[in-house]
Amino acid sequence: MLVKEKNDLLTQTGPGTPMGDVFRCYWLPALLAEELPEPDCAPVRVELLSEKLIAFRDTDGRLGLMDELCAHRRASLWFGRNEESGLRCPYHGWKFDVTGQCIEVPSEDPGFCKNIKLTAYSLIEKGGILWAYMGDPDKKPPLPEWEFANVTPEQRFVSKRYQQCNWLQSLEGGIDSSHVSFLHSTSLETDPLFRGAGGNKYNLGDMKPVFEVADTDGGLLIGARRMAEEDQYYWRITPWVMPCFTMVPPRGDHPVHGHFWVPINDENCWAWSFDYKSQRDLTAIERAAMEDGQGIHCKYVPGTYMPLANKSNDYLMNRKAQKAGLLYSGIDSIAIQDGSLQESMGPICDRTKEMLAPTDKGIMLARRKLFKAIKNLQEKGELPPGVDPEDHKVRSASVLLPHDHDYEKGARDATKVRPGKPHASV
Numbered sequence: 249m250l251v252k253e254k255n256d257l258l259t260q261t262g263p264g265t266p267m268g269d270v271f272r273c274y275w276l277p278a279l280l281a282e283e284l285p286e287p288d289c290a291p292v293r294v295e296l297l298s299e300k301l302i303a304f305r306d307t308d309g310r311l312g313l314m315d316e317l318c319a320h321r322r323a324s325l326w327f328g329r330n331e332e333s334g335l336r337c338p339y340h341g342w343k344f345d346v347t348g349q350c351i352e353v354p355s356e357d358p359g360f361c362k363n364i365k366l367t368a369y370s371l372i373e374k375g376g377i378l379w380a381y382m383g384d385p386d387k388k389p390p391l392p393e394w395e396f397a398n399v400t401p402e403q404r405f406v407s408k409r410y411q412q413c414n415w416l417q418s419l420e421g422g423i424d425s426s427h428v429s430f431l432h433s434t435s436l437e438t439d440p441l442f443r444g445a446g447g448n449k450y451n452l453g454d455m456k457p458v459f460e461v462a463d464t465d466g467g468l469l470i471g472a473r474r475m476a477e478e479d480q481y482y483w484r485i486t487p488w489v490m491p492c493f494t495m496v497p498p499r500g501d502h503p504v505h506g507h508f509w510v511p512i513n514d515e516n517c518w519a520w521s522f523d524y525k526s527q528r529d530l531t532a533i534e535r536a537a538m539e540d541g542q543g544i545h546c547k548y549v550p551g552t553y554m555p556l557a558n559k560s561n562d563y564l565m566n567r568k569a570q571k572a573g574l575l576y577s578g579i580d581s582i583a584i585q586d587g588s589l590q591e592s593m594g595p596i597c598d599r600t601k602e603m604l605a606p607t608d609k610g611i612m613l614a615r616r617k618l619f620k621a622i623k624n625l626q627e628k629g630e631l632p633p634g635v636d637p638e639d640h641k642v643r644s645a646s647v648l649l650p651h652d653h654d655y656e657k658g659a660r661d662a663t664k665v666r667p668g669k670p671h672a673s674v
């Protein structure tokens with residue numbers, strides 16, 4: 249459990265908050281590249297870390313991310329005209345470039361706009377994602393180096409879904425792999441992106457995983473050990489890289505997947521989901537399943553990134569399937585199984601009332617690491633773990649190791665990006 253002050257410290261990420269300062273040290277996924285598909289396309293509203301922003305791609309293809317409201321009388325630039333290398337407010341015609349600089353006030357002399365500038369942040373495109381950096385421009389880190397973002401578009405699929413709860417309870421769901429044997433148990437055998445893997449039987453056969461957690465430069469390696477044949481353990485190893493990247497251990501030859509849990513504001517977050525294969529293209533069948541919302545992706549309310557099964561319709565709960573054992577929780581789709589329970593904790597989970605168990609070891613240590621990062625940043629100005637792109641070169645793994653084999657040693661190699669080598673997977 250956490251006392252209220254500590255829960256507030258980790259869950260509040262708006263401007264000026266300590267955890268918000270930590271988040272503002274990283275490149276964060278802000279938009280799918282498909283949301284700004286071409287020069288002079290429609291601008292898009294973006295809320296990130298409780299800041300309301302507008303993103304646009306100008307005539308020359310440059311990306312802009314700045315205050316949503318016009319510097320003049322605060323009309324939303326979402327209504328703006330994206331034309332001739334800038335975004336023009338349709339109210340009185342003031343125009344801004346991608347740096348937030350006002351470049352034209354039609355009613356005044358050219359000099360008038362010189363000192364008018366909106367707050368603006370860097371926005372770059374990589375791996376099908378537009379990444380934002382919202383911190384001190386002098387401390388901007390090199391570009392992110394996540395493996396999924398470095399493979400070809402044919403090897404990768406990325407989606408995002410709106411999640412109506414705080415980022416931390418969502419992240420903690422990504423760290424906790426003990427729920428797989430329960431919540432996702434029926435989907436392991438039916439989902440086209442999970443079924444058939446050799447490791448599934450160990451997940452379903454041993455409901456008492458033992459957790460071992462190792463520290464890494466960027467975060468943690470969370471290992472869950474289950475009984476396998478003879479003298480072996482089946483290990484599922486989840487890397488967490490600060491602040492909000494988790495990667496699900498692979499299954500057989502299925503694509504490998506993971507998430508970012510990015511705060512929109514304190515009561516909502518984006519659940520980013522990626523899938524990739526390091527050594528081959530995704531097959532047409534795999535891609536079609538992802539586009540259809542299978543695996544860790546989902547179906548949407550048309551024209552939005554809101555899941556079709558959501559809080560307003562009780563996630564399309566199917567009590568018959570729950571009773572019949574066809575769906576363990578009665579909710580279809582792995583993404584929505586996770587999202588439904590994470591949202592059910594309330595907009596911000598009240599951790600003063602929780603009771604953690606040994607299977608929550610990864611969660612406990614992750615919180616500890618977050619507190620330490622906050623303290624070091626506030627007191628010493630020390631950049632938090634996970635900012636260095638070297639820390640991004642991690643992989644999840646599933647491996648069989650003899651009982652007497654040291655987990656950390658057995659896992660270390662398998663959990664690094666090894667060019668030319670596939671993921672370690674059972």
Ligand code: FES
Nearest residue numbers: 318320321337340
């Ligand atoms: S409010 Fe934008 S130009 Fe007047």
Ligand SMILES: [Fe+2]
Nearest residue numbers: 421427432586
């Ligand atoms: Fe899950």
